[in-house]
Amino acid sequence: MVASGYFPTPRRRVLLKDVAQAASVSGSTASRALADDPRISLATRLSVKAAAAELNYVPNAAARSLRMKHTRTLGLLIPDLRDPVHGQVASGFEEEARRSGYCVIMVSGENEPVRERLGLKIFAEHGADGVAIVSSAISPREARERVDPDRLILVQPDHTSLPRREGSLPPGVILTDDASGLRAAVNHLVDSGYCRIAYVEGGGGASNKVRSDAVTTTLRDRGVKTPVRTFAASGDTWRDAGELAAEIAADLPEALVCYDDKLALALMDELRKLKVRVPEDVGIVGFDGIPFAALANPRLTTVATPAGEMGRLAAASLIRTIQFGARLDAVMLPPELIVRESTRTLPAPAGRRGGTAG
Amino acid sequence: MVASGYFPTPRRRVLLKDVAQAASVSGSTASRALADDPRISLATRLSVKAAAAELNYVPNAAARSLRMKHTRTLGLLIPDLRDPVHGQVASGFEEEARRSGYCVIMVSGENEPVRERLGLKIFAEHGADGVAIVSSAISPREARERVDPDRLILVQPDHTSLPRREGSLPPGVILTDDASGLRAAVNHLVDSGYCRIAYVEGGGGASNKVRSDAVTTTLRDRGVKTPVRTFAASGDTWRDAGELAAEIAADLPEALVCYDDKLALALMDELRKLKVRVPEDVGIVGFDGIPFAALANPRLTTVATPAGEMGRLAAASLIRTIQFGARLDAVMLPPELIVRESTRTLPAPAGRRGGTAG
DNA sequence: TTGTATGCGTTATCAG
DNA sequence: CTGATAACGCATACAA
Numbered sequence: 001m002v003a004s005g006y007f008p009t010p011r012r013r014v015l016l017k018d019v020a021q022a023a024s025v026s027g028s029t030a031s032r033a034l035a036d037d038p039r040i041s042l043a044t045r046l047s048v049k050a051a052a053a054e055l056n057y058v059p060n061a062a063a064r065s066l067r068m069k070h071t072r073t074l075g076l077l078i079p080d081l082r083d084p085v086h087g088q089v090a091s092g093f094e095e096e097a098r099r100s101g102y103c104v105i106m107v108s109g110e111n112e113p114v115r116e117r118l119g120l121k122i123f124a125e126h127g128a129d130g131v132a133i134v135s136s137a138i139s140p141r142e143a144r145e146r147v148d149p150d151r152l153i154l155v156q157p158d159h160t161s162l163p164r165r166e167g168s169l170p171p172g173v174i175l176t177d178d179a180s181g182l183r184a185a186v187n188h189l190v191d192s193g194y195c196r197i198a199y200v201e202g203g204g205g206a207s208n209k210v211r212s213d214a215v216t217t218t219l220r221d222r223g224v225k226t227p228v229r230t231f232a233a234s235g236d237t238w239r240d241a242g243e244l245a246a247e248i249a250a251d252l253p254e255a256l257v258c259y260d261d262k263l264a265l266a267l268m269d270e271l272r273k274l275k276v277r278v279p280e281d282v283g284i285v286g287f288d289g290i291p292f293a294a295l296a297n298p299r300l301t302t303v304a305t306p307a308g309e310m311g312r313l314a315a316a317s318l319i320r321t322i323q324f325g326a327r328l329d330a331v332m333l334p335p336e337l338i339v340r341e342s343t344r345t346l347p348a349p350a351g352r353r354g355g356t357a358g
Numbered sequence: 359m360v361a362s363g364y365f366p367t368p369r370r371r372v373l374l375k376d377v378a379q380a381a382s383v384s385g386s387t388a389s390r391a392l393a394d395d396p397r398i399s400l401a402t403r404l405s406v407k408a409a410a411a412e413l414n415y416v417p418n419a420a421a422r423s424l425r426m427k428h429t430r431t432l433g434l435l436i437p438d439l440r441d442p443v444h445g446q447v448a449s450g451f452e453e454e455a456r457r458s459g460y461c462v463i464m465v466s467g468e469n470e471p472v473r474e475r476l477g478l479k480i481f482a483e484h485g486a487d488g489v490a491i492v493s494s495a496i497s498p499r500e501a502r503e504r505v506d507p508d509r510l511i512l513v514q515p516d517h518t519s520l521p522r523r524e525g526s527l528p529p530g531v532i533l534t535d536d537a538s539g540l541r542a543a544v545n546h547l548v549d550s551g552y553c554r555i556a557y558v559e560g561g562g563g564a565s566n567k568v569r570s571d572a573v574t575t576t577l578r579d580r581g582v583k584t585p586v587r588t589f590a591a592s593g594d595t596w597r598d599a600g601e602l603a604a605e606i607a608a609d610l611p612e613a614l615v616c617y618d619d620k621l622a623l624a625l626m627d628e629l630r631k632l633k634v635r636v637p638e639d640v641g642i643v644g645f646d647g648i649p650f651a652a653l654a655n656p657r658l659t660t661v662a663t664p665a666g667e668m669g670r671l672a673a674a675s676l677i678r679t680i681q682f683g684a685r686l687d688a689v690m691l692p693p694e695l696i697v698r699e700s701t702r703t704l705p706a707p708a709g710r711r712g713g714t715a716g
Numbered sequence: 717t718t719g720t721a722t723g724c725g726t727t728a729t730c731a732g
Numbered sequence: 733c734t735g736a737t738a739a740c741g742c743a744t745a746c747a748a
């Protein structure tokens with residue numbers, strides 16, 4: 001041994017056995033003490049805990065997991081953390097998870113099946129006790145093949161194979177009642193005197209179809225004869241908002257029901273370039289209720305969904321299942337129409353029953 | 359044994375030894391084969407891999423970590439996933455991490471020291487190979503006490519104890535050059551003829567001070583005599599945008615430099631309620647360059663920062679350090695002024711040199 | 717009430 | 733080139 005130098009803190013990680021030694025007990029006693037095992041006397045329990053605190057003991061999750069067969073970890077597969085809606089879902093999920101002592105490993109799937117499958121594999125390797133998939137590109141069927149369905153929850157799955165009626169929802173699915181939301185929106189529109197209403201699509205997912213259909217049928221139910229026009233999503237190509245706005249402006253409907261707020265906002269922006277005024281020239285309603293919809297000019301009328309709540313619910317549901325073996329249930333959350341400035345009450349042209357104008 | 363029923367798939371998890379058995383080799387050979395150890399013959403390597411694929415083998419990360427002393431996991435501590443800026447940082451971080459085969463465990467600190475410390479502890483328990491803290495509430499000093507500084511990166515740390523000059527930045531820090539961004543913004547403003555410029559604060563963090571100071575000194579450097587007014591952040595209380603807008607509207611400056619885009623957007627909304635027009639009555643510039651700033655009406659002039667890039671950089675830096683023992687470096691990213699509609703060229707009142715009006 | 721011994725699934729060391 | 737064996741850090745069945 002050379003006397004010359006000793007190392008400041010080679011800082012070997014402190015193990016349970018170190019704590020045990022410091023408290024002059026065996027490893028098992030230390031383990032039990034830290035776990036508040038009632039069999040351990042209060043005295044030793046305290047002294048062990050003191051030692052642990054003193055030494056700054058941090059249990060090794062890997063070792064524990066290996067032994068315990070669970071990780072207290074949840075996997076969250078989400079398309080895009082930059083999206084306001086997904087951000088809210090993620091936020092709610094993480095918060096609820098951690099409230100129960102779970103930590104979450106998050107992977108963004110970018111809406112690409114390949115990445116999503118990779119994410120699922122990661123969850124498997126890390127032994128996630130449960131996983132939530134938000135709005136995925138892969139089918140619910142495939143998802144359930146790849147991860148234990150009892151430990152899987154699908155949040156707003158955007159897949160056509162999924163029935164959308166409340167009663168027939170398979171367990172482990174959380175979604176919003178888009179149809180009812182759109183119905184409210186369309187009702188608001190026709191109550192306000194709008195007739196020539198168009199729907200602006202937003203991708204080829206199932207939600208798009210549900211929303212589109214809801215618009216159509218509600219309009220029919222309300223006796224509106226004017227056919228519903230539908231913009232965009234022509235073929236597979238994605239068109240940018242500018243093009244879309246131009247097409248819309250060329251033959252303006254009275255109101256536009258948009259697939260979501262992002263689209264609505266982008267459209268409003270492009271429409272403004274084209275000198276069409278909202279709501280004077282055209283009414284617009286969005287979907288989602290993202291925070292900036294409330295700050296837009298004009299403020300956007302929208303169908304708000306409880307995104308954060310869905311995330312929280314997903315985590316809570318998963319954890320309940322894990323801990324108590326409860327069955328995963330299916331829940332369909334009600335969205336809420338928020339009427340703001342992007343729609344108005346139209347002056348009644350003929351003599352129809354309009355809304356009660358203020 | 360009763361013959362009555364057999365269980366469909368009690369599905370015991372398939373282990374390495376199962377793969378080994380299926381390929382008729384020992385566990386060690388199987389392990390090596392899957393790791394592409396060159397010592398294993400191509401033939402057996404292939405057969406092992408085939409068996410693994412066939413059985414759908416998924417390695418157990420916990421066991422591996424326990425043995426390997428690393429987890430291929432990164433921890434990301436972030437204030438709020440709902441915030442557009444943080445969402446972008448998180449997105450970039452996750453993407454880059456996963457590109458290198460790392461997975462990320464994310465915890466939101468809510469800007470509360472208690473939660474942040476808890477998050478750090480979680481990372482420690484799970485043996486994160488590296489951790490990034492975004493804009494935290496705890497001091498860099500404390501952070502470095504709680505996690506190995508060689509494995510820690512601070513993204514846009516909002517703490518006064520940190521020097522902000524490029525040369526003197528401690529390693530492991532990634533931030534934007536807010537001062538230069540604000541300088542550009544203010545220069546743009548005075549070039550456009552603005553004189554009576556006010557700064558609107560956004561919390562008591564260090565960034566706020568940096569930005570505020572940059573406004574003040576730039577104005578002084580440009581020879582603007584009119585004193586800079588500062589709104590809000592009175593004491594500790596947080597005031598809502600409405601109040602703030604009222605106070606501002608009561609004695610309108612020519613332009614408002616806002617702490618960030620969120621604030622700017624909220625202010626624009628409230629100002630509109632108060633019938634003050636942007637940019638006719640007052641110019642506004644934000645900071646961050648969140649996507650919706652581009653869609654606002656009027657579109658927001660702002661100092662855009664590369665949020666996603668910071669996240670990516672943080673992850674890349676961490677991983678480089680982990681894998682190659684490289685030193686963490688300090689980097690200060692340049693923001694970029696984006697001039698849009700919320701500021702305009704003022705008609706020159708007297709005979710000063712104005713910008714080159716178009 | 718506490719200690720001893722064992723195993724969780726992998727990788728790595730050391731023989732063959 | 734391949735196989736037995738130990739060890740990673742912890743929790744628990746069993747013994748005392």
